[in-house]
Amino acid sequence: MDNTHKWNDAEKLAKKVGETLRRIRQERGLSLQELASMTDVSKLTLGNIERGEANPSLSVIWKIANGLTIPISALLNENQEVLVSRKNKGNKVLSANEACTLEPIFDASNYGSLEIHRAFLKPNSEYSPGAHQAGVIEYVTVMKGELKIKIQDDYYHLYEYDSIKFNGSREHAYINPTGSETVLHFVMTYSKS
Amino acid sequence: MDNTHKWNDAEKLAKKVGETLRRIRQERGLSLQELASMTDVSKLTLGNIERGEANPSLSVIWKIANGLTIPISALLNENQEVLVSRKNKGNKVLSANEACTLEPIFDASNYGSLEIHRAFLKPNSEYSPGAHQAGVIEYVTVMKGELKIKIQDDYYHLYEYDSIKFNGSREHAYINPTGSETVLHFVMTYSKS
DNA sequence: ACTTTAGGTAAATTATATTATATCGATTAT
DNA sequence: ATAATCGATATAATATAATTTACCTAAAGT
Numbered sequence: 001m002d003n004t005h006k007w008n009d010a011e012k013l014a015k016k017v018g019e020t021l022r023r024i025r026q027e028r029g030l031s032l033q034e035l036a037s038m039t040d041v042s043k044l045t046l047g048n049i050e051r052g053e054a055n056p057s058l059s060v061i062w063k064i065a066n067g068l069t070i071p072i073s074a075l076l077n078e079n080q081e082v083l084v085s086r087k088n089k090g091n092k093v094l095s096a097n098e099a100c101t102l103e104p105i106f107d108a109s110n111y112g113s114l115e116i117h118r119a120f121l122k123p124n125s126e127y128s129p130g131a132h133q134a135g136v137i138e139y140v141t142v143m144k145g146e147l148k149i150k151i152q153d154d155y156y157h158l159y160e161y162d163s164i165k166f167n168g169s170r171e172h173a174y175i176n177p178t179g180s181e182t183v184l185h186f187v188m189t190y191s192k193s
Numbered sequence: 194m195d196n197t198h199k200w201n202d203a204e205k206l207a208k209k210v211g212e213t214l215r216r217i218r219q220e221r222g223l224s225l226q227e228l229a230s231m232t233d234v235s236k237l238t239l240g241n242i243e244r245g246e247a248n249p250s251l252s253v254i255w256k257i258a259n260g261l262t263i264p265i266s267a268l269l270n271e272n273q274e275v276l277v278s279r280k281n282k283g284n285k286v287l288s289a290n291e292a293c294t295l296e297p298i299f300d301a302s303n304y305g306s307l308e309i310h311r312a313f314l315k316p317n318s319e320y321s322p323g324a325h326q327a328g329v330i331e332y333v334t335v336m337k338g339e340l341k342i343k344i345q346d347d348y349y350h351l352y353e354y355d356s357i358k359f360n361g362s363r364e365h366a367y368i369n370p371t372g373s374e375t376v377l378h379f380v381m382t383y384s385k386s
Numbered sequence: 387a388c389t390t391t392a393g394g395t396a397a398a399t400t401a402t403a404t405t406a407t408a409t410c411g412a413t414t415a416t
Numbered sequence: 417a418t419a420a421t422c423g424a425t426a427t428a429a430t431a432t433a434a435t436t437t438a439c440c441t442a443a444a445g446t
Contacts (some may be wrong), residue, residue, distance in 0.1 A: 044405070051424085059207070114307070395442100411425105413420100
């Protein structure tokens with residue numbers, strides 16, 4: 001069976017992963033030794049991976065990403081593979097149930113794929129924007145009050161100055177469980193083409 | 194070294210990958226045999242992975258993703274990740290003159306072009322980070338207190354919930370003109386190479 | 387009944403990932 | 417100069433991923 005082509009592509013991936021790992025390690029000023037103790041992966045294996053001469057197992061990949069507290073996709077350069085489309089921008093300021101007032105701060109359509117909003121969530125109310133298009137990442141910070149956020153089947157309770165990051169393409173809802181207004185700061189990024 | 198916890202997490206990842214693979218395969222109505230010939234990975238290995246009883250190598254992961262023509266991150270559920278940043282959990286960094294405390298919220302410098310920080314500016318003090326590299330854009334929001342910001346020769350006075358956007362490559366300084374702490378929310382973007 | 391297909395299991399083998407240890411050259415610091 | 421650190425390299429040993437082959441059960445079709 002001819003798998004030369006595939007093998008070469010897999011080789012390329014290994015090389016790219018190695019370059020990425022080396023770049024991240026050097027950006028943090030770490031030696032192979034230090035990285036080894038952080039990740040519980042031997043220095044030799046790390047060196048081999050960085051030189052693209054390794055075929056690391058999933059557990060090793062996970063250990064490295066975990067030790068560096070980065071997503072695995074950061075190692076695999078998967079960010080660049082994501083296909084994009086731009087959000088269709090309706091200029092809504094009020095949500096359907098009027099529970100939430102959205103206030104655009106900077107519209108980055110002219111500068112890049114970034115939008116910043118401020119949102120005021122009324123007491124004891126819920127705002128469900130639904131899922132956005134693929135490639136949207138939301139960063140939400142609680143500026144005042146409390147926020148209960150539901151992302152698919154999981155709930156997260158955030159207090160003042162807490163932040164959360166998640167993929168906006170997942171079904172989610174913002175809930176103000178308190179009797180006073182909640183103020184949120186939204187940063188939304190859209191993957192580039 | 195105690196790595197039981199980490200190992201369990203790695204196990205969880207393997208299980209999740211297995212579930213994802215099985216779901217994708219069944220959604221496409223493929224048998225293990227068919228998937229094996231599509232991916233050039235043995236049926237037994239595929240079965241082991243689906244049952245979470247395997248620790249596949251990067252090349253096998255790549256072969257599967259390639260055979261199914263899906264991004265690797267789709268297999269790894271990387272886009273399902275949710276990160277929460279709590280108010281006081283981050284490692285704070287002090288500026289040279291100790292006027293400003295910087296608290297990273299989400300650091301994407303290694304795999305993207307976005308960083309989010311929270312900053313605490315001491316009463317009646319100034320923080321001058323100098324000019325950053327070219328291509329940096331800063332979005333600053335006042336979460337609490339007041340901020341006087343100097344950008345080259347111009348001054349801007351911001352109050353609670355005000356925001357400002359400017360090019361970080363220009364010389365700038367953050368000034369807290371009040372007697373109480375100022376809390377800022379930073380979003381910094383970097384143009385990609 | 388019988389046959390086929392799918393998926394799980396087992397044993398044996400091959401291939402290779404991972405580690406430990408040591409050495410080497412280059413750089414950096416004292 | 418000398419020592420120390422870093423990354424590359426080599427070797428050997430161990431652990432385990434991956435394949436092959438075979439057999440098993442359950443379900444679905446004929």
